[in-house]
Each structure stands twice: as structure tokens, then as C-alpha cells.
Amino acid sequence: MxxxxxxxxxxxxxxxxxxxxxxxxxxxxxxxxxxxxxxxxxxxxxxxxxxxxxxxRPARTGVIDLVVDEPDSPWGLAVLPGVAEAAEESGLGVLVSARRPDILLPRGSQGAVLAVSALTDRQRTGLDRRAIPFVLVHGAGQAHRDAPSIGATDFAGGCAATEHLIALGHRRIGMIGGPDRLPPARARRAGHGAALGAAGLPADPELIRTGDLTHAGGLEAAAALLALPDPPTAIFAADDLQAGGVYEAARRSGRTIPGDLSVVGFGDLPYARWLAPPLTTVRQPLHEMGVTATRTLLRLLNDERLESPRVELATVLVTRASTAAVRRGTRSAGSP
CATH class of the missing domain: 1.10.260.40 (lambda repressor-like DNA-binding domains)
Known part of the structure; x- marks a missing residue:
């Protein structure tokens, strides 16, 4: 037989x-x-x-990489726990690298989570040529739509931030966006504009400023807004670090938050809770984004098919003490 x-x-x-x-x-x-x-x-x-x-023979120890923009990147630090949690589920370790996805090429990485704001065509070509599986986190995925990526609902978050300020009676609302080259920055600005339009409020170009996603970028843009002849009574900053710069600009101009100026940020980094007063902001599920990105990478390592290359996790507005109803008697307290 x-x-x-x-x-x-x-x-x-x-x-x-x-x-x-x-x-x-x-x-x-x-x-x-x-x-x-x-x-x-x-x-x-x-x-x-x-x-x-x-x-x-027993299973070998494996490692995946997490690549961030800067060694002390608050975004990278916020994503790291989720990446480590999901990697540990499969017995993998995590190495953290800064600035250069191409550092993975000579050391033969099994795969990488790239929590970077941008991925150049040259870097993408190098990763593809070496057949290194990767998953993008944050905005870089929107520039490489065929690449696996995990993002957040930036447009909806921009809408929610501005709707919150409108509901408090603010009519002259400043917006500090990120660089136009970053798709999430464009989406948040578009959400802000959509909320103004839905409320019948004019989109005043004078109230829209652009700055780096840093404290310094927020400070410079907010100082220009607050120096206007008819300054805003509220500012929506497209990043929590920018919002910190808005706080400093308000202090330098003798304004209080939220008495004279309401402020909303974006991200809900731990930094947002440490500001005084604590910052109202749009929460990105950064821990969950790290978990989802790593599990997606593991599926790629297992040669599993992805239902869609792009996954967006929901944002939610977190209301704290940096926003309040507009003061009576200001121009923004009246009807549009």
C-alpha cells in the first residue's frame, strides 16, 4: 500500500x-x-x-525596526509603545532608528514601521529593491498610496476642532497649519475650512498661517495673528507643539488662555496635558496606530494579503481647559 x-x-x-x-x-x-x-x-x-x-531547532530571535524623524520625536515616542506591544506578541524585538529609512538597507532588517513625515522616492526604491517589508505611519503613506500605511482621520479632526470653537461663540478663528508638502496638514486645514463653510462663516485668508510643526513654528505664526488689527479670539493649531507656541505668543502679548484666547491643538501628546492650562486637542490614537502598523507588518512578513493598503483610525476631540465661550462685547461674539 x-x-x-x-x-x-x-x-x-x-x-x-x-x-x-x-x-x-x-x-x-x-x-x-x-x-x-x-x-x-x-x-x-x-x-x-x-x-x-x-x-x-528552537525559534530564533527576530527584530523589526521603528524609524522616526528625530531621536527625541514626541510622535515616535508616542507610537513606540504600540509597536513594542504588537511585536512582543510575536516574540520580536524593536530597534529604533532616526531620520533615515535607508539605514535598514545594509543591516538586512526583517521589516520596518516608518513613523516619518516623508519618505523619498529614492528611499522607497531602496526598500523595494532589497525586498524589505515596511508600513508607514502618519502622513507619508498618503504620498505613497500603494504602500501599506496607517493614518488618522485628519479632515474629520480639523472639522471637530473648528466646530468646537464655533459652538463656543467664536467667529474670528485663526488657523495655524503645517507645511503644504504634508498631506495630513492639508487635510486638517481643509477640515477647518469645511467647518467654517457649514456654519456660514467666511474663510478669511488673513487668519490662515503656516508654520513648522514645532513650538517655534507655532510661536511665530501666532504672534503674527495676534498682531492683526482685528485679531482672532481663538486659534486652532494643527499640532500640539505648535499650540505650545501659541501659548507663549499669548503670554508675550499679555493675553490669558482661555479668557482672552481659546486654543485647540492636534495629536494629544502627553505634552498637551502638561501645558497650563491643559490643552483642548484632537486625539490621534497613536498607541493604536503603532499596534495596527506592526500587526500589518507581521501580515506582510507572513505573505498575507491586505484588504486595503490604507487604514485610517478615528480621531476624537478631547476638551480641556484651554477653550471657553467668547467674551461678550468682542466683535467675534456677534452674528457672522
């Missing part, structure tokens, strides 16, 4: 994964999601698949 030996292709087909994923399990690789590994192990056992002695 002839016994037909089970093949890897048959195991892979029944498990719904690629043959290479089954091979990784057999060879003890750690870069396979826990649930996928269990499913394959059960099929191997049920089918009586005979492993070679080499395939019985």
Missing part, C-alpha cells in the same frame, strides 16, 4: 497562507503571527507531517 506524503503546498492551502509561511513555522522563524503559527502547527500535527531534524 502506497502512502501519499502531505506537501507544504497542501498545508498552506488549507491554512490560507503562503507556502513560505509554512516553511517559516517549520524552520523555527519567529516572524509569524501567534494565531497563524498555532493554526499551521495544528494542521501539521493532524496531517502527520514529518519534520526534518533541522526544522526542530
Amino acid at each position: 502506497t502512502t501519499t506524503r502531505t506537501t507544504l503546498a497542501e498545508i498552506a492551502a488549507e491554512a490560507g497562507v503562503a507556502v513560505s509561511t509554512v516553511s517559516k513555522v517549520l524552520n523555527g522563524h519567529s516572524d509569524v503571527a501567534a494565531a497563524t503559527r498555532v493554526r499551521i502547527e495544528r494542521l501539521l500535527s493532524r496531517r502527520g507531517y514529518r519534520r526534518s531534524p533541522v526544522a526542530r
Whole structure:
């Protein structure tokens, strides 16, 4: 009687994964999601698949990379815990690198989460040529729409921030956006404009400023807004660090927050809660973005098909003490 030996292709087909994923399990690789590994192990056992002695060696330790714009990037630090949590689920470690995705090329990274504001065409080509799987976090994914990316609902967040200020009676609302080259900055500014339009308020170009997503950028832009003959009674900054600069500009001009000026930020970094008064801001689910990006990377390492290259997680307005109803008697307290 002839016994037909089970093949890897048959195991892979029944498990719904690629043959290479089954091979990784057999060879003890750690870069396979826990649930996928269990499913394959059960099929191997049920089918009586005979492993070679080499395939019985213990799983090796694997590492993925997290690349951020700056070594002390508050965004990178906020994403890191989620990346580490999801990596640990599959027995992987995380290395953090700053500024250069191409640093991954010579060291043979298994894969990377890129929490960067921009990815150049040259860097993308290098990653693709070396077949290094990667997932983008934040805005860079909108510039590479075919690349796996995790973002947030920036347009909706911009709407929510401005609607909040309108509901408090503010009619002259300043907006400090990020550089136009960054898709999230454009989306937040568009959301701000949409909220003004829905409320029947004119979009005054004089009240729209652009600055770097830094404290200094917010300070410079806010100082210009507050120096206007008819200054805003509220400012929506497209980044929490910019909002910190708005606080300093208000202090320098003798204004109080929120008595003379209401301020809304974007991001909900830990920094937002440390400001005095604590900052009303649009929360990006940065921890969840890190978790989702890493789990997406693990699916790529397992040769699993993604339903969509782009995933956007919901933002939500967090109201704190930096916003209040506009004072009676100001021009902005009247009807539009």
C-alpha cells in the first residue's frame, strides 16, 4: 500500500497562507503571527507531517525596526509603545532608528514601521529593491498610496476642532497649519475650512498661517495673528507643539488662555496635558496606530494579503481647559 506524503503546498492551502509561511513555522522563524503559527502547527500535527531534524531547532530571535524623524520625536515616542506591544506578541524585538529609512538597507532588517513625515522616492526604491517589508505611519503613506500605511482621520479632526470653537461663540478663528508638502496638514486645514463653510462663516485668508510643526513654528505664526488689527479670539493649531507656541505668543502679548484666547491643538501628546492650562486637542490614537502598523507588518512578513493598503483610525476631540465661550462685547461674539 502506497502512502501519499502531505506537501507544504497542501498545508498552506488549507491554512490560507503562503507556502513560505509554512516553511517559516517549520524552520523555527519567529516572524509569524501567534494565531497563524498555532493554526499551521495544528494542521501539521493532524496531517502527520514529518519534520526534518533541522526544522526542530528552537525559534530564533527576530527584530523589526521603528524609524522616526528625530531621536527625541514626541510622535515616535508616542507610537513606540504600540509597536513594542504588537511585536512582543510575536516574540520580536524593536530597534529604533532616526531620520533615515535607508539605514535598514545594509543591516538586512526583517521589516520596518516608518513613523516619518516623508519618505523619498529614492528611499522607497531602496526598500523595494532589497525586498524589505515596511508600513508607514502618519502622513507619508498618503504620498505613497500603494504602500501599506496607517493614518488618522485628519479632515474629520480639523472639522471637530473648528466646530468646537464655533459652538463656543467664536467667529474670528485663526488657523495655524503645517507645511503644504504634508498631506495630513492639508487635510486638517481643509477640515477647518469645511467647518467654517457649514456654519456660514467666511474663510478669511488673513487668519490662515503656516508654520513648522514645532513650538517655534507655532510661536511665530501666532504672534503674527495676534498682531492683526482685528485679531482672532481663538486659534486652532494643527499640532500640539505648535499650540505650545501659541501659548507663549499669548503670554508675550499679555493675553490669558482661555479668557482672552481659546486654543485647540492636534495629536494629544502627553505634552498637551502638561501645558497650563491643559490643552483642548484632537486625539490621534497613536498607541493604536503603532499596534495596527506592526500587526500589518507581521501580515506582510507572513505573505498575507491586505484588504486595503490604507487604514485610517478615528480621531476624537478631547476638551480641556484651554477653550471657553467668547467674551461678550468682542466683535467675534456677534452674528457672522
